[in-house]
Amino acid sequence: MSYSKKLSLFLIFDLVIVWISIYSSYYFRFDERIPSFYLQQCLTLCLVSTVVFTASMFYFKLYNRIWQYASIGEMISITKATIWSCVISFILTCLITNRIVPLHVFVRTFETTLLLLGGFRFAWRIYADSYRKIVPTQLKALIIGAGGGGSTVAKKLKGNKDSKVYPVAFIDDNALKHRQEVFGLPVLGNRDKIVEVVAKHGIDEIIIAMPSVSKREISKIIEICKTTSASLKIIPRIDDLITGKLTYNEIRNVEVEDLLGRDPVKLDLGGIAGFITGKTVLVTGAGGSIGSELCRQIARFDPLTLLLLGHGENSIYSIEMELSRRFPTLKLETVIADVQDERRIDEVFRMYRPEVVFHAAAHKHVPLMERNPSEAIKNNVFGTKNVADSADRYGAGKFVMISTDKAVNPTSVMGATKRIAEMYVQSMNSSSTTKFVAVRFGNVLGSRGSVIPRFKEQIAMGGPVTVTDPKMIRYFMTIPEAAQLVLQAGMFAEGGEIFILDMGKPVLIVDLAKDLIRLSGFESDVDIDIVFTGIRPGEKLYEELLMEEEGLATTQHKRIFIGKPINLSRASLELAIKQLEKLVDEDPTIIRDGLKHLVPTFQNEHVS
Structure with a gap:
């Protein structure tokens, strides 16, 4: 039925209700015998109410509502419309007929009109709810x-x-x-x-x-x-x-995040604002999973300028567009640069003079870095050194490096290079006015190249889902959770610390695979097979968050801990890194030996 037909039917029905309410009020007031004068007054009131009620119902938009979904709001509107209509109609009728409308008539008309108007509409709602039953396809x-x-x-x-x-x-x-x-x-x-x-x-x-x-x-x-x-x-x-x-x-x-049962991070918003608000903040690797989330979190604290630095133009463009849309007053500067380019990084620092630096740029894929160890060194070691040196040279207040649990007793090239980066950042603190710290945590759910997106792709293709080993265990946290705790750790930074984030309980990767299969509506080993492929080069069965000599201390935040600073000689490290620089074009075996010299705990046992 068209809107105009529905409107006409509703309007006629409502006016009939109003007329019945008025006439019945006079009828019962005068014991079924209405005197001629009051009969004329009754007709006058009906005519006046026709105009007033119609105008009132349109004013309160009672013909623009879908009564199948009527609720308290609609009842309030009906009540308002009825009150105003009755009051105005009765006042006008008294003036026209020059005699007061009996109070009993006024009260009874209001009650009857409200009851019938509301009752009719809510009866329709009750009918719709009661008689719409489940159909076979639902x-x-x-x-x-x-x-x-x-x-x-x-x-x-x-x-x-x-x-x-x-x-x-x-x-x-x-x-x-x-x-x-x-x-x-x-x-x-x-x-x-x-x-x-x-x-x-x-x-x-x-x-x-x-x-x-x-x-x-x-x-x-x-x-x-x-x-x-x-x-x-x-x-x-x-x-x-x-x-x-x-x-x-x-x-x-x-989603898998719901299965982990991790409550939201509680932040010291005032403390974080104290070292970010009104400052020029640089994020390297700003287009990556962690880097882009850091930018989203930082933008909330109103920095003077947020510098988005990354090597990939598409990812930097994407985060720039998102932040511009969500934070229209935020001053953004996008910088396309490679952290391996020492001269370019120096130029960026000289131009913008960032006061806070979050260094998230890194090569992080373990198997890829095993096959390309020289690239891991160039990006993770030399790149970190370039950014850290520039932060020191141009007087940044704080430098926060994003590290990984794979840096602890590393078994992979990636882990070893991140450990060297940690060591260099720690060594800077003794000779710099900049407060250098690193934040170490495990796997991040949903980050690029991580296990969750890979499992989802395999499930979408019908399987099998590949797991390296039935005993493999990993720590997990969400991307926003990691970024928020990094900001909180940056607030605590006094220089030289390695902050360790509470990763919660470790998770068996095979259980994670089964959960994802189940949440996708399938049954593992029935609809989707799980296949064990064996540990890949550089991988561990389990990850560690702390080295033996680091110890562990608490902070004001229950989910952030501190590994006590280790005294490292910056001069000795710079010399060792220069020697490592000479090895990057050598055979991978020689490169690994060079890493072993710098990181004695490096055990590369799974090299094929």
Whole structure:
């Protein structure tokens, strides 16, 4: 039916309600015998109300609403429209007829009109809710959480006839809600009933709708849900809802990040702002996974200028466009440069004089660097030295290098080069006014070339998913989590420290693969095979975050620790690095021997 036809029907129906309300009020006021004068007044009131009610209903936009989704807001609008219409109509009628309309008539007309107008509209809503049943093509959904988030999801799904999913029940840990109904759906018990309910009701999809619950609790619920055959969805966390980043409507797939159960990082916002706000900040490797996230986090603290330095023009262009859109008042400078180019890096520092430097540029792929050890040295060692020397030369206040757990007792060329970079940065602190520190952490979920995107690609292709060894263990954290903790560590920097981030519990890579297969709607070793390929050159079964001689001290932040500074001679290191420079064009075996000389703990056992 067209809008104009619907409008005409609604308008006629509403006016009939108004006339009936007025006439019935006079009828019962005068015990079924309306005196002739009041009968004329009744007709006058009907005519006046026709005009006034019509204008009022349009003014409060009651004909622009979809009553199938009516709620408290619509009821308030009906009440306002009825009050104003009755008051104005009765005043005008008193003036026209020169006699007061009986108070009983006024009150009864208001009550009857409000009851019938609201009742008619909400009856339509109740009818739509009650008679729209699940159809065979729709998936049955179980909603975890019968609070505000869950009820909103249920309302949206029940009200959308085109939805592929229809809710059939709730699960909630609050015992007071058990055996109750929310939007006509039963609350069938607590989380211990999830498996039973899924099996009994043939649930196809579980929606976790608990935005205010901690990630740790969400992780526990996901572990239970994983034992069922239902696919898993989740609504956004409360902080995403508050900031407007996401809405209740954006039900998403459960990701590996949800399985880790890591709560959001709590930052000392004032302290971070103290060393970033109003400063010129340089981020090297700004187009990379960590570098770009650092830029996003830094931009929140209103730096004077944010310098985006990177070797790849496409990635730098991409982060520049994103930041320009999200932070329109932020002053950005994009610099295409290679950290290996000493003269170019010196030129950048001389031109912009950055006060804070985050050095994230690095070659990080272990197998690739095993095959190209000279490139790992050029970028990770010489590149770091170039940036650190320029920071010292031009008086930067703080220099924060992004390191890796692979630098501890390294078994790979990449790890050994990052350890040398750490050593050089630490050695700078004794002879420089710049505060040099390194921040060391493990694997980052979703970073380029990391295991998660590779697993997802393999699953999308139908498998197999390749895992190097069933015993391989890794620490993981999210990209925003890592970037935020790097900023926090930078605030603590006094010079010479290596900050170690709390990576939580280590994860078996094979379990990670199984979880990803399950979350993709498949069953491991049934739909998607897992194949073990053997440890690659330079890889470890497990990673370490701390060397024996470093010790460990706490900081003001419970998830950041300090490895105590080790006294290193800058002059000796510079000499050793010059000797290493002479080896970069030599045979890989000779290069590894040179790395071993600088990093005695380097054990390159898996070279093929």
